[in-house]
Amino acid sequence: MTPTAEDRRAPLVDTFGRIHDNLRISVTDRCNIRCFYCMPEDDPGYLPRQEILHYEEIARFVRVAASLGVSKVRITGGEPLVRKDLPRLVELIGGIPGIRDIALTTNAVLLAGQARDLYNAGLRRLNIHLDTLDAARFQRITRRDDLGRVLAGIEAARAAGFPVIKINVVAVRDLIEPDIVPMARFGREHGFEVRYIEFMPLDHQGLWDRSRVLSMDQIKAMLEAEIGPLDEVPDPDPRAPATEFRWADGGGRLGFIASVTKPFCMNCNRLRLTSDGKLRYCLFAIDETDVKGVLRDGSRDEAVAEVIRGNVRSKWIGHQINTQLFVPPPRPMNAIGG
Ligand code: SAM
Numbered sequence: 070m071t072p073t074a075e076d077r078r079a080p081l082v083d084t085f086g087r088i089h090d091n092l093r094i095s096v097t098d099r100c101n102i103r104c105f106y107c108m109p110e111d112d113p114g115y116l117p118r119q120e121i122l123h124y125e126e127i128a129r130f131v132r133v134a135a136s137l138g139v140s141k142v143r144i145t146g147g148e149p150l151v152r153k154d155l156p157r158l159v160e161l162i163g164g165i166p167g168i169r170d171i172a173l174t175t176n177a178v179l180l181a182g183q184a185r186d187l188y189n190a191g192l193r194r195l196n197i198h199l200d201t202l203d204a205a206r207f208q209r210i211t212r213r214d215d216l217g218r219v220l221a222g223i224e225a226a227r228a229a230g231f232p233v234i235k236i237n238v239v240a241v242r243d244l245i246e247p248d249i250v251p252m253a254r255f256g257r258e259h260g261f262e263v264r265y266i267e268f269m270p271l272d273h274q275g276l277w278d279r280s281r282v283l284s285m286d287q288i289k290a291m292l293e294a295e296i297g298p299l300d301e302v303p304d305p306d307p308r309a310p311a312t313e314f315r316w317a318d319g320g321g322r323l324g325f326i327a328s329v330t331k332p333f334c335m336n337c338n339r340l341r342l343t344s345d346g347k348l349r350y351c352l353f354a355i356d357e358t359d360v361k362g363v364l365r366d367g368s369r370d371e372a373v374a375e376v377i378r379g380n381v382r383s384k385w386i387g388h389q390i391n392t393q394l395f396v397p398p399p400r401p402m403n404a405i406g407g
């Protein structure tokens with residue numbers, strides 16, 4: 070379909086009226102640890118390097134997306150810090166007119182050596198993935214012995230001056246219960262906002278089952294029984310995926326991403342670019358739109374813009390995770406970008 074002049078100027082609105090201004094960029098499908106709910110223990114069959122977008126290609130994509138109204142970017146993976154010279158990408162994206170917010174999601178294993186350079190490149194928001202403070206449990210979940218490096222990474226991020234550090238905890242039932250309260254206490258003690266993320270069907274080995282999801286309501290009840298009451302915080306941006314709470318005693322905030330028990334599809338404002346240049350309108354999307362082709366075949370920016378508009382136009386109403394229509398996506402979390 071040929072875009073009209075009005076289409077060309079329009080923000081990225083889908084057929085359900087949702088405006089898309091938020092882009093998640095996966096910079097690699099590689100990872101240095103092996104969380105069982107994301108990756109297999111053995112060779113995951115990584116993408117060949119020539120398939121991965123270069124930083125300049127990513128930056129061009131973001132420039133076009135920003136011209137269509139995208140203003141928030143999150144860099145993720147795989148593990149983004151295994152990609153060489155990530156601060157350069159942060160700087161490139163930070164310099165694009167219209168981009169007003171850049172965040173990074175990382176497992177923090179390599180953060181100690183990179184926190185200062187990332188901060189100096191302009192990054193201010195970090196989500197650090199850490200499920201447990203117990204070394205043996207960390208090893209069981211990630212199949213690696215790296216808890217000390219993660220804690221050193223968190224410390225380095227604090228020393229570098231990051232004002233916002235959130236901690237992601239994946240809530241797998243019959244596993245993570247002993248860590249729920251210690252992680253909340255860790256957040257209260259250090260001023261980190263802990264976010265409990267319901268286990269989603271995105272693991273490499275197909276281990277997900279609804280019975281393995283520890284729900285937001287169950288976690289909240291555990292926290293209130295052990296620590297004290299939580300008050301819901303009205304969200305200034307209702308499209309943000311987390312439901313936020315504040316400790317009634319002044320002990321800071323925490324959040325839940327209840328993608329399974331309380332899906333937020335009708336508020337979704339996100340697009341995802343995979344490391345091999347596919348555009349996805351949903352974490353659970355089955356179809357993807359190729360962008361790498363138009364980035365590499367000499368096409369003009371308008372062709373890139375039309376690929377983005379087309380992907381948004383085709384966005385489904387939601388992932389139907391609570392119905393029999395749900396189909397898990399063909400790619401696991403590390404290859405999509407969480
Ligand atoms: N490696 C980085 C990390 O672990 O933060 C960035 C990529 S990882 C795919 C992004 C986030 O996805 C992680 O922080 C983790 O909380 C979340 N995650 C991974 N697998 C998940 C699953 N099956 N269900 C829910 N969340 C998951």
Ligand code: SF4
Binds near residue numbers: 102104107147176198
């Ligand atoms: Fe790696 Fe992040 Fe997946 Fe864990 S969740 S295996 S750290 S990509």
